[in-house]
Amino acid sequence: MAPQDPALDALLAELGALDRELVLLVERRGRAALEVAVRVRALGGSAKDAARATTALAPPVASAAGPFDPHELAVVVELVRAQGAALAEREGQPALHVRRGAGEPDRRLVVRGHPIGGAPIVIAGPCAVESAEQIDATAAFLAARGVRFLRGGAYKPRTSPYDFQGLGEPGLALLSAAARAHGLASVTEVLDPRDVERACEHADVLQVGARNMQNFALLREVGRARRPVVLKRGMAATLDEWLLAAEHVLALGNEELILCERGIRTFEPRTRATLDVSAIALLRQDVPFPIVADVSHPAGRRDILVPLARAALAAGAQGLMVEVHPDPVRARSDAQQQLDFPGFDRFLAALWPDGRVPG
Amino acid sequence: MAPQDPALDALLAELGALDRELVLLVERRGRAALEVAVRVRALGGSAKDAARATTALAPPVASAAGPFDPHELAVVVELVRAQGAALAEREGQPALHVRRGAGEPDRRLVVRGHPIGGAPIVIAGPCAVESAEQIDATAAFLAARGVRFLRGGAYKPRTSPYDFQGLGEPGLALLSAAARAHGLASVTEVLDPRDVERACEHADVLQVGARNMQNFALLREVGRARRPVVLKRGMAATLDEWLLAAEHVLALGNEELILCERGIRTFEPRTRATLDVSAIALLRQDVPFPIVADVSHPAGRRDILVPLARAALAAGAQGLMVEVHPDPVRARSDAQQQLDFPGFDRFLAALWPDGRVPG
């Protein structure tokens, strides 16, 4: 508790007056920076040029009189200058598309008649498409349980060049045939900008994986595509880096964006990654686009998929991604974390009373 | 899919026979290691001596004939030897107390009549006890909302030596008076082994904070105390390190243990720590003791406490810890993350339909 005293009150009132004066001065400086920006743009300069112009003059040196040391004062002046520069750079530029506007409601997407962004969806399927039988059996099984999104990789990002790299375009055709036969929307990962167009011919939803979150050539190609995109978080990406990666997609006109939290790399060896539920909570506030959570990859094991799925939904996730394979021990990748069919039935039964995805 | 072929089947059958032979040989070796251990203990050696004796002989050199390179073979031999040594070390020793025995049910504690380990509990209160008015007002407020555990620090672990260090023993007395006046159990952190006895005179539950998770002198003193202990996870502790820290408490006979996940340190700057819901899920499997989650510290901000609390409970946490202060902006520590009373009412209302802790 602050002590009470009239002399103190007078000093505090003066402090308050100085704070109001500060606000007015910073606003005046902001308007001056904007005028600089308008002039630079009129001269043909870029947004960055406009920003740089506002900081072209050296910052003023602190007077000797003040109680602060010059470094502290410089921090304030630099902040005000940086804000002016940011203002100048935004002049004539759009705000970040990825941020939720004031009062902006959640975005809803509809893919093959299936809504995303409201009641929780489930995106399930094998790590990789391996054969027509494998993917068709999986699609039939999932469709019967209310799953509406079938995932399956045709191009696999593999840590080792000697591991199975996916079936390529034939895999895409098998995935999409299986999905259509059972009324599902298909989701598949793209790795190479040159494959995006072909992937769009087959798949309903494109996915950009964690390793490619900052593959800007791929993001641009996917931004030009007319397909919804699931953008996974990079394994050591901050939220701001992830959102700016998403902005690469949005900036090129593709607004059908879905963000997928998949765990971040930490020191803990018992799980493959640490599912970051704070990220889900923060994104649900800051971003209008649907957020889903991949629970298979952060776990890297089957025994905690149910609590991770519950936690992700409780934190606000609007969907789950989970790997399901008819015969995980013979799977060509990620054998240790894919659920088999009975395992997936137990997973659904633990999440929803009637053992089906609701809706 | 593996190809089918009779010659292959014969080779596979041979492989299977060799696997069975391997099991028998490893078991024989295990029994031999145990005999060594029994002999070493009979000669007055310690458990560690017994373990070391089993690896006193140099490992055999791989023969030249084999297909493995010597390094690979050494890994197998070292594993078998290490397991034998572990077996030898356990000979005559108890298993880890902290691990759930086969089929062992969840432990339930009862503190001042309030159960822990079943329906979710809430441990709430200010970061630090600051005055009789502050802690009593908080206790009255919390008790009216079904909270049964009042937290408040008398000894504060402060990063800077120039920050408020807590009221010390007078703070303990204020906390416990407020708790008793309103039928609550009190929870307080201890920092110094020399304070444990005094803390036990006042508080119902002791807490060991994240910074002291491996303060073994403190853990031993707390292990000798006859009070339940909340042991928080260190900010960069693996689950195994945390469980072994808990074992220090259990090994001295204090079995009233509560584990508290409070977030781990990662690279993400938007939150103070990353709440690790996988840890909650894994501990609920591996440990019979109650697990609670502190949501205030990992968040370091108020706006995501509700989704973090929901996620922690969904992952299996049996309770929540949250900081509540009558006037957070004037709080002497952690001002930015403590909830005020209306904020805590909104928090409860978001978690439970009638705005009270159930039960």
Next chain:
Amino acid sequence: MAPQDPALDALLAELGALDRELVLLVERRGRAALEVAVRVRALGGSAKDAARATTALAPPVASAAGPFDPHELAVVVELVRAQGAALAEREGQPALHVRRGAGEPDRRLVVRGHPIGGAPIVIAGPCAVESAEQIDATAAFLAARGVRFLRGGAYKPRTSPYDFQGLGEPGLALLSAAARAHGLASVTEVLDPRDVERACEHADVLQVGARNMQNFALLREVGRARRPVVLKRGMAATLDEWLLAAEHVLALGNEELILCERGIRTFEPRTRATLDVSAIALLRQDVPFPIVADVSHPAGRRDILVPLARAALAAGAQGLMVEVHPDPVRARSDAQQQLDFPGFDRFLAALWPDGRVPG
């Protein structure tokens, strides 16, 4: 110290005999796994199929007699089976190219007459090529100080889509003209597999950046190129992931590989990344290819470039990468970490007595 006792000695002798038996049995099993592999390959199976075949049979259940619990025994059996599977997979396959063979000497590359892999090299230049004047002035300045490698980005990986993305192909032409005019080899980053061919027409050395370390489409294209490649470590990549990324390049026949440590992401906020000197030390043991260290990016500031450079060289790095710009405050990217010309002169003077790169 283990106690001495004849009965104990007899028991230890028996343990030693069992260890030798174990080695022989594991080798027999290895040969049996190899025979399985040979048969699977003869039947048209892939290396992975061969590996999987060796584990197609369920592992044997532990007998009831043994002292181990079944889980422990399973770990041994699984290890032996996994080693057999690895042996089977390698059958008929090359070893990892990236690993140093027994007794293999360091690789030396020569680019435009300048050797890499012996005495330390310096790769210097601006973050981005901005103009003919900028890059030519830099090239002239660097050449006069014994620098032989000129870096400069034409395609810039930028976190935000609204930041300067580089000049593209014109930037490549400016870079290579400046390099040739001053007898330097040019180094430039590629982002898009479709740009690799064009980049090869201009640049002497290609670079794959940290964000693209696991951009496998790009790695493959670079693996097909006939140009040396600098592969930077991803910011959260383990050494094994980095080496396997390098293997993607080597597997396609490009053996002119240079690995560049550039810091890993940690919790420490004072530097942009943590330069991992252990990684340099370990790679120098395990890998015959040249290792260099980028000191500008991990520092993210200018004041510790000298000690970081000294530490990197002391740990075994065969070169340094550092950002130098004629006018860093007006630079279009990375302004806060690029050295200006007098700063680079001080940097060289601190590292080498005559203020020049030796050799």
Next chain:
Amino acid sequence: MAPQDPALDALLAELGALDRELVLLVERRGRAALEVAVRVRALGGSAKDAARATTALAPPVASAAGPFDPHELAVVVELVRAQGAALAEREGQPALHVRRGAGEPDRRLVVRGHPIGGAPIVIAGPCAVESAEQIDATAAFLAARGVRFLRGGAYKPRTSPYDFQGLGEPGLALLSAAARAHGLASVTEVLDPRDVERACEHADVLQVGARNMQNFALLREVGRARRPVVLKRGMAATLDEWLLAAEHVLALGNEELILCERGIRTFEPRTRATLDVSAIALLRQDVPFPIVADVSHPAGRRDILVPLARAALAAGAQGLMVEVHPDPVRARSDAQQQLDFPGFDRFLAALWPDGRVPG
């Protein structure tokens, strides 16, 4: 490059004038905050009370006219208010002792005649004191090689309660007897505030380990001791947290401080921790006290001790700490990382031409 234009120049001049006005206003506000502080202290308030008083009034609301959104403006106002609060808090308080004053030279300590803080020292010895023979043999060996500081643990911080916990006070006596017999200064770790006094009776230098870096009860006791203290960095401690932990020691009057970097916890599995050479470089700038580097613990293996030691010294470390044991395979702790005598001879020979610590 910013475009050139007279109208722009006029606008820039106005911006410069506003920057100078800003400096004056912030200084005025700083002086007003100081007056508040003086008054609060005169009324009996603490430094924290003084700080809080300056922010007791709500910050002003941004006027509607300005170009910034209220959030941006709030950041500036909050920064200025926070700086004012910091100024108020420092009023009548000492600056941080741990920071190097302007122009302050490096501190030199002398322990038993051996200087610390100039030419590199080596602190070597076993992880734990195990017997008179072991520690005396080590002391004799080290003294003959120019080592002047003998380390050895009597109280061991052990992750598991069932591991060897050290010999306790008898271990202290053995350590100090061995050190004195060979003209060495002894260094030993303390874990419990109650052991500090006894440790001071035997040892020349106290050590606070990584796990206890924020054990404030221990830091305070060590701060009251009249012995030099080696304070190791916590395994996930930021530099600022480490420096504030050191400040706990200095604040109680013990200015014989030595800081020891020992690696930070990261995701990389090949080493036990990541030696942070940037931390060494930054501390050498910011702190006048000696900085040493423990190379054994971050490595967790023997094969990279030489390059780590070279890198630490190159980054500015004024000493090395390394574990040496006469018979590492029989050591009771840290067997895999301790050097044996021939290994330590090779280590010295790699670092210094005559195979001895110079000086």
